[in-house]
Amino acid sequence: MRYVVAVRALCEFTAKQGDLDLRFTPSPSAQEGIAGHALVASRRGALYQAEVSLSGDYKELRVRGRADGYDAQNRQLEEVKTFRGDLADMPENHRQLHWAQVKVYGWLLCQKLELAEVRLALVYLDIGSQQETVLAECFTAEALKGYFEAQCEKFLDWARQELAHRAARDAALAALAFPHAAFRTGQRELAEAVYRSAASSRCLMAQAPTGIGKTIATVFPLLKAAPRQHIDKVFFLAAKTPGRRLALDALALINRSAPTLPLRIIELVARDKACEHLDKACHGESCPLARGFYDRLPAARSAALAEPGAGGLLDKEALRTVALAHGVCPYYLSQDLVRWSDVVVGDYNYYFDVSALLHGLTVANGWRVSVLVDEAHNLVDRARKMYSAELDQAELAGVRQSAGPALKKPLDRLHRAWRDLARGPQHPPEQAYQVCDSPPDKFLLALQQATAAITDDLEAHPTRVDAALQRFYFDALHFSRIAESFGAHSLFDITLDDARVRNGPFGSSRPAARFSRLCIRNVVPAPFLAPRFAAARSAALFSATLSPQKYHADTLGLPADTAWVDVPSPFLAEQLAVQVVSDISTRYQHREGSLAPIAHLMARQYDDKPGNYLVFLSSYDYLEKLAERFRQLHPQVPIWQQTRRMDEAARDEFLARFVPEGRGIGFAVLGGAFAEGIDLPGQRLIGAFIATLGLPQVNPVNEQIKLRMAENFGARQAYDYTYLYPGIQKVVQAAGRVIRTTRDQGVIFLMDDRFARPQVQRLLPSWWQVRQMRLRPASVTDADRRVWVSADGVQP
Ligand code: SF4
Secondary structure (H helix, E strand, O other): OOEEEEHHHHHHHHHOOOOOEOOOOEOOOHHHHHHHHHHHHHOOOOOEEEEEEEEEEEOOEEEEEEEEEEEOOOOEEEEEEEEOOOHHHOOHHHHHHHHHHHHHHHHHHHHHHOOOEEEEEEEEEEOOOOOEEEEEEEEEHHHHHHHHHHHHHHHHHHHHHHHHHHHHHHHHHHOOOOOOOOOOOOHHHHHHHHHHHHHOOOEEEEEOOOOOOHHHHHHHHHHHHHHHHOOOEEEEEEOOHHHHHHHHHHHHHHHHHOOOOOOOEEEOOOHHHHOOOOOOOOEOOOOOOOOOHHHHHHHHHHHHHHOOOHHHEEOHHHHHHHHHHHOOOHHHHHHHHHHHOOEEEEEOHHHHOOOOHHHHHHHHHOOOEEEEEOOHHHHHHHHHHHOOEEEEHHHHHHHHHHOOHHHHHHHHHHHHHHHHHHOOOOOOOOOOEEEEOOOOHHHHHHHHHHHHHHHHHHHHOOOOOOHHHHHHHHHHHHHHHHHHOOOOOEEEEEEEOHHHOEOOHHHOOOOOEOOEEEEEEEOOOHHHHHHHHHHOOEEEEEEOOOOOHHHHHHHHOOOOOOEEEEOOOOOOHHHEEEEEEOOOOOOHHHHHHHHHHHHHHHHHHHHHOOOEEEEEEOOHHHHHHHHHHHHHHOOOOOEEEOOOOOOHHHHHHHHHOOOOOOOEEEEEEOOOOOOOOOOOOHHHOOEEEEOOOOOOOOOHHHHHHHHHHHHHHOHHHHHHHHHHHHHHHHHHHHHOOOOOOOOOOEEEEEEOHHHHOHHHHOOOOOOOOEEEEOOOOOOOOHHHHHHHHHHHOOOO
């Protein structure tokens, strides 16, 4: 069996030495990189071949890759690198790596074309000036062969142990048994669907109820499928930290159940969670863990793989221990270890974001990967954020004020372009919210010139710390990058920010400045996500709320042959009483009047069956009003409230009130921290009151999103895709907190007349038996009547 390795991966393993250094950045955007390569190719003669596929074998190794270009006329093989800034600042170990790559390609080319010698060239293209710096040298085939074989020899021991690991892993996975005594109801059906999707190389959408053990039911079948389907890696992608933890626990359970299974499992966490020196920069002159990073990496890598942490996991803690023992950065060690892992557990952004690590490595190395997307109903919103960008004029103003002379001109030019943009003929300056066709070229050019100037400035002053300038710089780079792929999937809008209208300087009589924010707002992430799904051998997206199937498939860009499974709930309708209260309206204009009836219903239910309840409202404002009214009317009932910007400790405190024998009502916001992803089984939660349909607010932005939805999917879908489906999904998620096991009993009150509409009821889980009730006048008592009259001043 051969071990296949990409040229770049081979050279990174064998030829990278010295410090980790992120200061010398290549071209800021992938598109600029592609355009730079195309520019170099266009300057060459007719016989120039771009993207030359090459491969060659050495003992158990197969080395393959694509050289950037070959000029047959001059017998010159080129490796093209785009960059910004001063080439002299490029660290020496970067240049060494580039030479290593082009030399390996050189031998593969000589072998393929039977050349006795070849000229190798590193072509550095300055993205700003479009000037090329060419470093070229002639090599004999013999010398290149020697170099190639030396690199292969350096890698061979590692490759042999990787082959042995793979064989042992696959043998153990083939014999792997389900780690529990039996499947729970629905678990087998989900596991089989995931296995089939991997076997047929398709995507799968799986709607499966909470409580059946979805994590193990998705991870286990993929691991079983891995040997036959030659799956190199499984990526488990979660929206939130608890999802990652559940996955790691499930994988540790699998590891424990099969002691001979040599599965390598790694957790990826965000840089700010893994960094040991948050006050430092990622280069050897600043951070001790970056200094000599590549010299100490091999020992750290071997130690991590040989001795993972508890449960056989390389989770955050285990990685930190190994990294610090070897004096390397834990964050960048984890990025290296991805290459040698079988299962990677991380956030969505590691695969779906603009320049996501896992996706980039998958494409570069030709890995066969299977992707699991946990709680996939979150992916639409998360992906929208990844492909949106915002710029704040107030930040530009601040940066202009403190900028040095080198930045004055480009920032002034950007300021003028911005001002013209907001005052364009079609956009009167006083319009608070405007949507434009696309970001204008003139503005984008000014933005690019400004970022190029800041790049140079930052490189010229590496020790200067200017947090505002850096923040603006990264926002501007992201904005430029997102603007490159602007299309019908996004909006470009300008918002005048009333709250930040500025007075003239020092109380002068100069007119106040009104700042604006520019936003490229992704509405439909499908065009960005579709290539990500295509790059995976299979992908399974699972959640308790993936209905309607078409809405998710359309917005996420899933392929037409995506399979669908709706796993029946293991819960019985008798476990859950679902009541639609059809004579309460929670519409904005009726909220004040709804407070007393809602409070009354909650108190009555609490009196009938004391225990722990949650009530969900559409906003903090509504929550605070209801809590206040409830406290006035029913002071004997203990209540506790979710508040804005709760930290982790405060969230834990809120949840700690839900003890098995406890009593009281927690007030929470729909769509917030307590509306999904929390587990309160048994008596810890016996009911929920949901006083909202969860519909996004009708405002100018959402109305524009609706128009975009109409353009993409037709006018008939526009309202549902913008308002109804996202809203009801949140309701079902929140309601899903009540029944967590087959022994739970509970009650849900859906408090709004619109829950009685057939188009809404169709979106509720099929196992629910929904009943309608009217709170008044039939059920009203004299005591109730007195409460409402005194609270609202009106008769019910
Ligand atoms: S420890 Fe922090 S500053 Fe140092 S290299 Fe790692 S991420 Fe960068």
